[in-house]
Amino acid sequence: MDPRYDVLDLAARLAHDYLGSLAERPVGAQATLEELRARFEGPVPETGEAPGAVVDALARDVDGGLIASAGPRYFGFVIGGVVPAALATDWLTSAWDQNAGGWPVAPALSVVEEVAAAWVRDLLGVPTGSGVGFVTGCQMAHFTCLAAARHRLLADAGWDVETDGLHDAPKIRVIAPEQAHVTVEVACRMLGMGTGSVEKIACDDQGRARLDALRSALADGDGPTIVCAQAGEINTGAFDAFGEIADLCDQHGAWCHVDGAFGLWAAVSPTRRALLDGCERADSWATDGHKWLNVPYDCGIAIVADADAHSASMVSTAAYIPPPEGDAPWPFAWTPEFSRRARGVPVYAALRSLGRDGVARLVDGCCDHAVRIASRLRVEPGVEVLNDVVLNQVIVRFGDDDAATERVIDRVQEDGVCWTSGSTFQGRGVMRISVVGWQTTTADAERSAEAILAAARAVLG
Numbered sequence: 001m002d003p004r005y006d007v008l009d010l011a012a013r014l015a016h017d018y019l020g021s022l023a024e025r026p027v028g029a030q031a032t033l034e035e036l037r038a039r040f041e042g043p044v045p046e047t048g049e050a051p052g053a054v055v056d057a058l059a060r061d062v063d064g065g066l067i068a069s070a071g072p073r074y075f076g077f078v079i080g081g082v083v084p085a086a087l088a089t090d091w092l093t094s095a096w097d098q099n100a101g102g103w104p105v106a107p108a109l110s111v112v113e114e115v116a117a118a119w120v121r122d123l124l125g126v127p128t129g130s131g132v133g134f135v136t137g138c139q140m141a142h143f144t145c146l147a148a149a150r151h152r153l154l155a156d157a158g159w160d161v162e163t164d165g166l167h168d169a170p171k172i173r174v175i176a177p178e179q180a181h182v183t184v185e186v187a188c189r190m191l192g193m194g195t196g197s198v199e200k201i202a203c204d205d206q207g208r209a210r211l212d213a214l215r216s217a218l219a220d221g222d223g224p225t226i227v228c229a230q231a232g233e234i235n236t237g238a239f240d241a242f243g244e245i246a247d248l249c250d251q252h253g254a255w256c257h258v259d260g261a262f263g264l265w266a267a268v269s270p271t272r273r274a275l276l277d278g279c280e281r282a283d284s285w286a287t288d289g290h291k292w293l294n295v296p297y298d299c300g301i302a303i304v305a306d307a308d309a310h311s312a313s314m315v316s317t318a319a320y321i322p323p324p325e326g327d328a329p330w331p332f333a334w335t336p337e338f339s340r341r342a343r344g345v346p347v348y349a350a351l352r353s354l355g356r357d358g359v360a361r362l363v364d365g366c367c368d369h370a371v372r373i374a375s376r377l378r379v380e381p382g383v384e385v386l387n388d389v390v391l392n393q394v395i396v397r398f399g400d401d402d403a404a405t406e407r408v409i410d411r412v413q414e415d416g417v418c419w420t421s422g423s424t425f426q427g428r429g430v431m432r433i434s435v436v437g438w439q440t441t442t443a444d445a446e447r448s449a450e451a452i453l454a455a456a457r458a459v460l461g
């Protein structure tokens, strides 16, 4: 063993200590902003320190400012944990330090990513010929998918957007549910289509796009059109009616894009797969590995049925880059990055360690915990569960009052047994509970429900 790398053993021990503390440490951060700044601030070090001293000090100083989101009772935002095989593989991905941008510089990892992509296509039930890009998150997955949409729609209208840009190009309409995740609009902004190109359509009480609204929006205009649909609304976890949306897109020649940041993984669950009926007819799908697949940050996945449009909008070449050899994998074709980390490798490891049935158990387990928490909460006077718990999301309102709901959320966060975040759903303040971690047990779900009820009782009296 080369002693210069002894620091890796220290890192492994510190990681073990941290991960071993997850189940019982307070879930929220304990240190204040001032405390954290005081620990890290200082001038640029003039001389270096031993690697072990740096790692040791860093691990000591971040503690208290860490959120136990990889643990069993973190239900904030939509933040998954990390399964051990993916974590260990992520470390090795750093140790190997391959530039996964291209086959010539990362032969083995390009093949691992190629296989991971095939497994993802199979598990998510999308067409086998689809392009798959491992990007940083669902935000960049939207960007990538909508860049492919922009390419295809404008090419069909006789416009080469990659060469000529958007000046004087036919305008692209983007139709999205009013409950669409903000990252869809941000992707449109980054792609030069502008947030102004996004036409919002009304949703029902679960945040599903209303078909009558989509029908009339499509009838009200023409030209190149993208319709965005949702598999797993951010608050309620609801799914749009994909079959009907696909029919409407076919009638109007529109590109159908699905935001399935977490909800697309329902495809792996035999009991919840039906929520996605018709979703396989879409043109592109954006999802995450770092949410429900429980791989470490960061990992999003962009999937495009029209692989030619995908690669035409993303591929980069340069004189110093050798051209693709035969059918060797060519990751440059699928992501906006030129150089990048091989973030598909932890995906491969997660899928290999879980297997199809393990992913299904992960998804179903989280959904069952969400149902359990909702059932426990909804029987309490003054506590209202606002959504149909079809997936892993629960939204709850306390005392039918925004301020009371806010106070319950604050109490839960301070108490530290579990951690939930807040949101506004259709104009009303809510607590959002999102179960996406592999570590959560039935006992954790029950303990968390009790902690939320205790906070509610303290606030509502």
Ligand SMILES: Cc1ncc(COP(=O)(O)O)c(C=O)c1O
Pocket: 077, 078, 136, 137, 138, 139, 140, 181, 183, 232, 233, 234, 259, 260, 261, 262, 288, 300
């Ligand atoms: C439905 C949905 N879409 C998109 C995103 C953005 O994903 P990311 O943070 O990975 O970019 C999220 C994040 O929570 C989400 O829940």
